[in-house]
Amino acid sequence: MLFSIESMVKRQEAAVYLYGVSTFSSMLAMKRGHNQELAAIAGLLHDYYFFKTGIVEFPGPNSAETARVILRDTGMFTKEEQLTVLRSIFYQQDNSRSYDPYEEMIKDAITLQLYFQSTVCKLSRTDVKRLEKLLSELGFLGESLEEMMILADEETRSRPNDEKRRKLADIAEMLAGEEIVGVPGDKRYQEICKYWPDPNIYTVLRNSWCASFVYHVCRLAGFLLPIRYPNAIHRFAGVGAWLEWSQLPETGFFHRDEQAGFTPQRGDIVIYDKLLSDRAHDHIGIVLAVTEKEILVAEGNRDNANYSSIFYRDRRHCILGYIRIDNNYQYRFSGDYNPF
Incomplete structure (x- = not known):
């Protein structure tokens, strides 16, 4: 899959990030008693569209659409398994949903990967709270993360535009x-x-x-x-x-x-x-x-x-x-x- 990314630099970046999220997803699935394979696959594919195209908008919907074809064409997954993976990818940025364990695992795995991979981690206030809860779940104790993070804006508000x-x-x-x-x-x-x-x-x-x-x-x-x-x-x-x-x-x-x-x-x-x-x-x-x-x-x-x-x-x-x-x-x- 990653070999379809033409740029060697992007391929290496994709490998580090996607495999990192996949590993964290699998670990969380094991700890929480869920299917490790499905969690790992969702983590591996969750941002594939960005690394394939370089386009940052709509990482959930676009990567879900890209992954949909990949999963379908393998012929290895039931429709229910495909839906579990695709929904986890699709809703990766939707913090209003919290009832599906696989969706939450992907959000958690992304947050962990961003935190451990980068020394200058930008997280929203919501994700800082998520990270604090995660680190507590995993047995890591420390200072308040709000002082350590550069907080991103919760929402970018677009101004009305009558010129589009x-x-x-x-x-x-x-x-x-x-x-x-x-x-x-x-x-x-x-x-x-x-x-x-x-x-x-x-x-x-x-x-x-x-x-x-x-x-x-x-x-x-x-x-x-x-x-x-x-x-x-x-x-x-x-x-x-x-x-x-x-x-x-x-x-x-x-x-x-x-x-x-x-x-x-x-x-x-x-x-x-x-x-x-x-x-x-x-x-x-x-x-x-x-x-x-x-x-x-x-x-x-x-x-x-x-x-x-x-x-x-x-x-x-x-x-x-x-x-x-x-x-x-x-x-x-x-x-x-x-x-x-």
């Missing part, structure tokens, strides 16, 4: 205008593909990267999402994921074409229906301008021809609807994670 959709359009216009070519040798295309941990991602996205282009632009504009919304059918590398996500009760961002009271505008995301194939919702782009009969769009993989472009499309032809993301939208998930 404008930035979305501006960035899409800039990138699409560069006529990015969907080949591994194009570094701009590499940036679009970097979010997806598949070893064969260039093959997976060949002539099919319009949704990945939208995901990339959204991230650059400040609309941050995990690679797959929890419990969703698709990843955001596919158009179906955008349609599914935009119609959730917690979003409600989707507007059907010619919906009463809605007029598309710059910064909206347009979803096409049977535009390039016989399949529903088969293409996606970003609106730059609107006229009575046409929309100016920025698209990755224009017409499945494997390059980005800015051009006009007929407003009355094969448009399913539009996604208008709220400028202040922030990803939050408080439901029960079940990827099966």
Whole structure:
């Protein structure tokens, strides 16, 4: 698994950190009377996505999605065992949950690894309390850790931002205008593909990267999402994921074409229906301008021809609807994670 990480330095860092968390997880499982193997596997995979991609946001959801494929493809685990491991990974930063022993073991193991691995350890106040309880459980006594730690902010609060959709359009216009070519040798295309941990991602996205282009632009504009919304059918590398996500009760961002009271505008995301194939919702782009009969769009993989472009499309032809993301939208998930 670690050999799939190309950078030798990152591979070494991953080995030290992931094996450390895995060892602590196994130790805690043994002490608390739980399955050591499942705990060790969860510890080993809990931050794999970061070491694979270098992307720090959403370590739980993104590593769970990456681990889901790994566990599935081994064929060695029951669905119940997979769910135990994946939930432990998914909820690793959720301190509001404390009833699952495996989820708690991963949180505890991460805290122990950070404490013992680093001489300058940054922990939140909540994690300091967790560490004090852990060290007491393990028989270590000492001074108050609050004086020894550099306390991290409990929560980074984002300010309201009414400029994100404008930035979305501006960035899409800039990138699409560069006529990015969907080949591994194009570094701009590499940036679009970097979010997806598949070893064969260039093959997976060949002539099919319009949704990945939208995901990339959204991230650059400040609309941050995990690679797959929890419990969703698709990843955001596919158009179906955008349609599914935009119609959730917690979003409600989707507007059907010619919906009463809605007029598309710059910064909206347009979803096409049977535009390039016989399949529903088969293409996606970003609106730059609107006229009575046409929309100016920025698209990755224009017409499945494997390059980005800015051009006009007929407003009355094969448009399913539009996604208008709220400028202040922030990803939050408080439901029960079940990827099966």
